[in-house]
Amino acid sequence: xxxxxxxxxxxxxxxxxxxxxxPGRTQFPAQRIVDSPVTLAERCRLILLSxxxxxxxxxxxxxxxxGLQPGSTVIDTSxxxxxxxxxxxxxxxxxxxxxxxxxxxxxxxxxxxGTLSMMVGGARADLDRVRPMLECLSTTITHIGPVGSGQSxxxxxxxxxxxxNHAVTEALAFxxxxxxxxxxxRKAVGEGAAANWFLEHRGASxxxxxxxxxxxxxxxxxxxxIVRAMAxxxxxxxxxxxxxxxQRLLDAGEGDQDISVLYKSKVGRV
Numbered sequence: 001x002x003x004x005x006x007x008x009x010x011x012x013x014x015x016x017x018x019x020x021x022x023p024g025r026t027q028f029p030a031q032r033i034v035d036s037p038v039t040l041a042e043r044c045r046l047i048l049l050s051x052x053x054x055x056x057x058x059x060x061x062x063x064x065x066x067g068l069q070p071g072s073t074v075i076d077t078s079x080x081x082x083x084x085x086x087x088x089x090x091x092x093x094x095x096x097x098x099x100x101x102x103x104x105x106x107x108x109x110x111x112x113x114g115t116l117s118m119m120v121g122g123a124r125a126d127l128d129r130v131r132p133m134l135e136c137l138s139t140t141i142t143h144i145g146p147v148g149s150g151q152s153x154x155x156x157x158x159x160x161x162x163x164x165n166h167a168v169t170e171a172l173a174f175x176x177x178x179x180x181x182x183x184x185x186r187k188a189v190g191e192g193a194a195a196n197w198f199l200e201h202r203g204a205s206x207x208x209x210x211x212x213x214x215x216x217x218x219x220x221x222x223x224x225x226i227v228r229a230m231a232x233x234x235x236x237x238x239x240x241x242x243x244x245x246x247q248r249l250l251d252a253g254e255g256d257q258d259i260s261v262l263y264k265s266k267v268g269r270v
């Protein structure tokens with residue numbers, strides 16, 4: 001997700017520097033690549049993070065701190081716990097810097113096209129100041145509330161995505177069990193009340209047995225564990241069922257496949 005977002009910033013003329021924990025995967029001109037988070041922070045007043053896990057966010061922010069200039073803004077587009085966003089904001093405040101938690105939805109396709117939906121936690125004034133840059137990445141930028149609320153909204157999104165994944169994969173497996181022409185079924189239901197992003201973007205590929213990742217199952221499993229931790233006393237049976245089925249797929253070595261690989265576990269069981 002980070003690479004296509006950085007490319008969109010580059011096209012718009014905003015990108016000044018890039019740092020990646022895995023240098024060989026940084027596909028930018030040499031003059032854009034810096035050797036450390038400190039150098040990045042010294043060069044840039046607006047810094048975007050895109051990593052996988054809570055510990056990564058806090059570790060990278062800690063590494064940025066010595067170079068952060070007062071008045072800078074740090075934006076985290078990762079999906080992490082709300083409490084992690086609050087902790088990161090506290091770290092940024094040590095250097096008189098603003099922090100926004102800005103998780104995104106829309107998949108790799110949305111990141112490439114600059115059409116992501118962004119859920120923002122933090123001060124509205126801080127968001128308004130950086131909104132022109134964020135509009136290079138997202139067509140929908142919604143201020144949810146204070147720091148952490150963007151991540152809470154993303155938890156709602158990820159839980160909803162789990163339900164959609166279940167519904168689409170199970171329904172397509174059911175249609176296959178009925179002996180239907182599933183390409184025709186997919187086209188028909190995709191124009192009716194059951195239409196949704198997942199069916200449109202993953203329906204054809206899963207029916208063809210193509211599970212190349214747009215959103216890796218292991219990452220969605222991680223996100224749903226965050227939802228479980230946030231849920232406390234909430235009763236979320238669909239969450240527990242998804243985690244159970246995802247764990248079976250992880251145990252089978254399917255963690256790096258797209259979440260539509262859930263279809264494989266439905267075929268023959270409906």
